[in-house]
Amino acid sequence: MVVVGLQARDELPGGAKDLVRARDQLLDGGDSRNPRLDAESLRQALVDLHDLWLTGKGAELGITADSGLAVVAVGGLGRREMLPYSDLDLVLLHDDVDPQRVAEVADQLWYPLWDAHIKLDHSVRTVPQALRVASDDLTAALGMLEARHIVGDEELSNLLIGGVRREWRTGIRSRFGELVEQAHARWRRGGEIAHRAEPDLKNGRGGLRDIQLLDALAIAQLTDAMPGLGPDVPGGGMKQAHRRLLDVRTELHRVARRPREQLRAQDADEIGAALRIGDRFDLARTLSDAARTVGYSVDVGLRTAGNALPRRGLARLRRMPVRRPLDEGVVEHAGEVVLARDARPQKDPGLILRVAAASAQTGLPMAATTLNRLSEDAPELREPWPREALNDLLILLGTGRGTVDAIEALDRTGLWGRMFPEWGAVRDLPPRNPTHIWTVDRHLVETVAYAGVLSTRVARPDLLLLGALLHDIGKGRVEDHSVVGAELATQIGRRLGLWPSDVRAVSAIVRHHLLLPDTATRRDVADPDTVRMVVDALDGDPQLLDLLHTLAEADSLATGPGVWGDWKASLIGELARRCRLAMAGEPLPQPDPIDAxxxxxxxxxxxxxxxxxxxxxxxxxxxxxxxxxxxxxxxxxxxxxxxxxxxxxxxxxxxxxxxxxxxxxxxxxxxxxxxxxxxxxxxxxxxxxxxxxxxxxxxxxxxxxxxxxxxxxxxxxxxxxxxxxxxxxxxxxxxxxxxxxxxxxxxxxxxxxxxxxxxxxxxxxxxxxxxxxxxxxxxxxxxxxxxxxxxxxxxxxxxxxxxxxxxxxxxxxxxx
Structure with a gap:
């Protein structure tokens, strides 16, 4: 055990106030004698420091291997994730020891910590008592699953740790519903870290509590601790996401000099600089990526665990779930979209989009094993895309809210970026305008979902959906995002196999997606010059006008509350009406000639x-x-x-x-x-x-x-x-x-x-x-x-x- 940064490395003074001074010495490092530790090294040093103090104090109090007493750490110290101002969660175990002796030891262990103003969560129990508490209190059980022996009778600690884990595995079926309900209640209170201005790093959706939830499900042998993601996905997978969240929370404690879980806006620049991430926007992007990675893994983990729950009674006699065909090579099985037995991903590049389209249409999630197999085996779509692949993309984009979850799953597993490499520039990109509540990539998908609801207003719903998906694709670059986006839309449209006229239309949608709202809210819509300017910009194309009018509403609705209202709708509607009159309509459909x-x-x-x-x-x-x-x-x-x-x-x-x-x-x-x-x-x-x-x-x-x-x-x-x-x-x-x-x-x-x-x-x-x-x-x-x-x-x-x-x-x- 090595405590980095302490002047006296061989022994730690026995008083708890000395423990606090040693902790502050670690936090205040920054000179040649006591260098500043990075976040990960600081956590390890704090674990070593507390272990050393507790071990020494335990020996002083007679908590030895044959004493019938043991000190067990739970919480951050138990997980070896000690933060600067985290609570110290300790359990004093005893077995057939005189109650007066136990009380004396407890007082001599707890009071120095209290006197030093160290926040302490403590209990004194026998192993059977602790097991009963774990069986009655879900929160206590989750804490004890992370227990770690510190000092004393290690066999006693092992009895507790092994017993809690054994009872957790055998009783998970009856506790799973409460576990899921508790997680959802926590998410409602904490919000989504990825899209919250001042996120709760511990309790929010995609935070550290969710990682602990996955660990608990893994201990119950219901899922992997890092389900659905490997190290090669965008952001580096669960391990990297876990470390990033811990690092930000560590620096938050160091900056605030107190226990704090919510990242405040005024601290973001300092924390980003300390972690060498960049400014507050770079930090927001890093947190969004980590939280969405964790959030996706939790969804997969809970779903996998629910399907893996052991059956009892008559449930064991039920027939296995049937495999219902959904599309070529795609079936439904056990409430998930999976590959058919005869599917050959290696020879079927369009299979990714068929799986995603089926998921969006049915509302069923894509199985993590299916996405992993597609990620490993499915080849790149050749350019231009086959017509079937484009049609499956349009099905995916046209299914409303189902689109959001399907694209999120594809993106977290690296499949979406494979089809749209340009997405990397906007992935997890935080907005610069305070009216936006989503990251740029999520805003694009939200716009697609709203555009689907409005698609019957236009004659070309396919162009509307593609324009909605790409309208802000040029952000994250120095140049005007509308100009850059139009160039990228041309490149993407050709890759998708669109007709040249449709490529030009999608590019024009992206180039002019702000034309109607900017003009309507800044100029006089009754001025003929205003109308003429818009008509000239759109080359007198009434179809493009209708697409931009509808996209303006979808874009505003996807931005945030209050962005689209009666005032804005009436101004844009009146401008579009006057431009439509100036354009004098569009040609009607005509029958195709019949072959001789x-x-x-x-x-x-x-x-x-x-x-x-x-x-x-x-x-x-x-x-x-x-x-x-x-x-x-x-x-x-x-x-x-x-x-x-x-x-x-x-x-x-x-x-x-x-x-x-x-x-x-x-x-x-x-x-x-x-x-x-x-x-x-x-x-x-x-x-x-x-x-x-x-x-x-x-x-x-x-x-x-x-x-x-x-x-x-x-x-x-x-x-x-x-x-x-x-x-x-x-x-x-x-x-x-x-x-x-x-x-x-x-x-x-x-x-x-x-x-x-x-x-x-x-x-x-x-x-x-x-x-x-x-x-x-x-x-x-x-x-x-x-x-x-x-x-x-x-x-x-x-x-x-x-x-x-x-x-x-x-x-x-x-x-x-």
């Missing part, structure tokens, strides 16, 4: 169904040529859905009395069915021998949580008159569900509405459909209203609002 070969086959008559490989690895093109009878579109789309073929896009038209419909589809899992089978099923459906409505209900029920009947965005229908009397264009923007196109077509057929042509596009989890309808002489407002109500009845609707739950407090708006 398909026209020739249509003239031959009969029912034809072809299925050929598409451009992507998992896409196929299904062509249906059949007599254009009422309900054909519903039957064709229903047969595809019944066979787990998801429609990515469709062009529906015809020639005379023959319908020619082309669908680009992807199997939900496995291989597509044979074209001959699809043809037989279509003929049965047309002849009324196949109840597609019933089949789709069963299909959706079997899919379970993956296809919730609820949506996050309000569906939107837009009616537009055409130049031909009785013909109208109906545009639908909504969230997808199994068999949606079939249900929509069935509604139109039941309403005796002819579909002249249609264009259907699925963008991630959203659909943007355009139908050219023939209403004949019955085009009245009442009929349109009836059709609209019937269509909305089969479209996913937002879930009814529940009473607001108490969110974790993020603290004051000021960032240290």
């Amino acid at each position: 070969e398909l026209l020739a086959r249509a003239e031959a008559g009969g029912v034809h169904v072809d299925l050929v490989p598409g451009d992507g690895r998992y896409t196929h093109v299904v062509t249906v040529i059949a007599p254009d009878t009422p309900g054909l579109l519903s039957d064709a789309a229903g047969v595809l859905a019944m066979h787990s073929l998801r429609v990515l896009s469709a062009s529906l038209g015809g020639s005379g009395e023959v319908a020619i419909d082309r669908f680009v589809v992807t199997p939900m899992f496995g291989d597509p069915p044979d074209a001959g089978l699809l043809r037989q099923e279509l003929i049965r459906a047309v002849q009324g021998e196949l109840d597609l409505a019933k089949a789709l209900v069963k299909k959706e029920r079997d899919a379970g949580a993956r296809t919730s009947p609820y949506a996050q965005a309000q569906p939107r229908l837009i009616w537009t008159d055409t130049a031909v009397p009785g013909q109208v264009l109906l545009q639908l923007r909504a969230e997808d569900r199994i068999g949606l196109l079939s249900r929509l077509a069935a509604v139109l057929a039941a309403a005796d509405v002819g579909v002249l042509w249609a264009k259907v596009v699925t963008m991630g989890s959203a659909v943007v459909d355009a139908f050219c309808l023939d209403l004949g002489g019955g085009d009245t407002p009442q009929r349109r209203s009836e059709i609209e109500a019937a269509l909305l009845a089969v479209v996913p609707q937002p879930e009814p609002q529940k009473p607001a739950e108490t969110d974790i407090d993020t603290g004051s708006d000021e960032i240290y």
Whole structure:
């Protein structure tokens, strides 16, 4: 044992006041005789110092190996994490010793510490008494799990330490619920360290108490002490996060010269400099990374522990959880998203995004073992990305709150940064503006979640989501983040495989994402010059204007409370309205031309169904040529859905009395069915021998949580008159569900509405459909209203609002 920094190294004076002087000598080091210790060395020196004093005092009081007495340390000293002003937590154990003798020893041990004003948490117990306390008091049990023998009868200490740990393992099943409840209550009180201006390093979410919780679960043999993360992940994993939190807390004690767990803004610069991290913003970034790493590991640890709890009674007879397919190579098992048994990550770079998209859609977490396997085995996506990978990314981005947890898990395990290397510049980057409550990377993901709710306001929800994800990607650099971000967005858009026009659109969104809010709040929106300036900046593009208008709201909502309000919304709305009038609208959808070969086959008559490989690895093109009878579109789309073929896009038209419909589809899992089978099923459906409505209900029920009947965005229908009397264009923007196109077509057929042509596009989890309808002489407002109500009845609707739950407090708006 070596006490660094003490002038007298061979022996420590016996008085507790000398202990305090020795501690202060360690804290005040900074000269050649007594150099200043770094945080880790200081903790070790303090452990050595207290061990030395207690060992000497114990020997002085007769606490020896055969005395029937032992001193056991819990808390920081027990964990060998002694901080400058931490409480001293000690237990005096005794076995068959005269009570008067025990009392005398206790008084002579405790009173010197009290007289020296050392904060002491103490108890005097036999081993059975201590075990009873541990069995009755969860907090006491957690403390005793960290117990360490200091001096005296080591066998007595081992009886306590071994007994507590043994009873903890055998009784964890009955105490697990209380343990989880206690953790959640602590998080509500302490807030999230990663996003709090003045975080509680000990009790906050992602803090040192959470690391102790993981250690307790590891002792119960329910999980690893560092679950879900290895040393190669961003930030260095759990070990590095633990050390960083301890170092900051150590310096906080040293700066404050008192026990303090909450990092104050005025101390941050001094602590950052002492740890050679940098200024307060650098310190905030370091803490955010550490806390989010710990937070992710705690989520994984609690989930793993819950699944590993031993079963009793009838629970032992339950069947093992089934593996329910979610996507190609992805299944649900035991409440987690895992890889299918036949998945081959080494040969399937898109598997990462399919796993994440399934997790976001279902709300089920990705198993830590799955993420680790993907991290080790999955290859890089080639550039440009395959279309299927881009679509899975859009599904991931379009699922609302599910997006946040899924991206956080990918980021903590290094997978998100692999796909988006530019993310490293904004990861855990603290905001410079006090109105922001999130780190920059979390703000981007929060903006995506809000944009998903607003996605039906725009004709291109995919561009809105990508713009939301990237709008602040240029931060963390010296140059204007909008200019830098636009360049990065171009680079990323090309990597994702976007069309050149879409790459330009995403880049323009990032470049001008502040144009509307800055202009509306700083200039006169009624001034024609203001309108002209905005229109010129956007090159007169009404689609870009709508995207920026919607993004402005999502960005403000994701910034913090009070940033978006009626005043700001009205100013931006009025500016957008005037600019839209100046731009004079946007072109309406037009039908795609029909291939001459398909026209020739249509003239031959009969029912034809072809299925050929598409451009992507998992896409196929299904062509249906059949007599254009009422309900054909519903039957064709229903047969595809019944066979787990998801429609990515469709062009529906015809020639005379023959319908020619082309669908680009992807199997939900496995291989597509044979074209001959699809043809037989279509003929049965047309002849009324196949109840597609019933089949789709069963299909959706079997899919379970993956296809919730609820949506996050309000569906939107837009009616537009055409130049031909009785013909109208109906545009639908909504969230997808199994068999949606079939249900929509069935509604139109039941309403005796002819579909002249249609264009259907699925963008991630959203659909943007355009139908050219023939209403004949019955085009009245009442009929349109009836059709609209019937269509909305089969479209996913937002879930009814529940009473607001108490969110974790993020603290004051000021960032240290």
